[in-house]
Amino acid sequence: MTRRLDTDRDKTLCYCLGVRYGRVIDTIRGKECTSVKEVTRSCKAGGGCRSCHPEIEDLITELREERTAAGGIIKGIIGRVFGRRTGGSS
Numbered sequence: 001m002t003r004r005l006d007t008d009r010d011k012t013l014c015y016c017l018g019v020r021y022g023r024v025i026d027t028i029r030g031k032e033c034t035s036v037k038e039v040t041r042s043c044k045a046g047g048g049c050r051s052c053h054p055e056i057e058d059l060i061t062e063l064r065e066e067r068t069a070a071g072g073i074i075k076g077i078i079g080r081v082f083g084r085r086t087g088g089s090s
């Protein structure tokens, strides 16, 4: 499966407003946007014909999954560190 996050950052995502993938990805990450409406408010992408909305929604989903995976890794590390410090099982 091809990830939308791997799309060339300089490629245009929203043609109506001339917004590129990199700008949209940075906006979703930086502002932790959870909806197309929030993305549009922050960087204008999606503010025209709306044909790019499915693409923006896919990016939001992929970034949410990325954050969830990173959170799981961090929880695992914290669990192992505290397990060792307290002498608990790991």
Ligand code: FES
Binding pocket: 013, 014, 015, 016, 017, 045, 046, 047, 048, 049, 050, 051, 052, 053
């Ligand atoms: S292509 Fe994004 S609003 Fe039209």
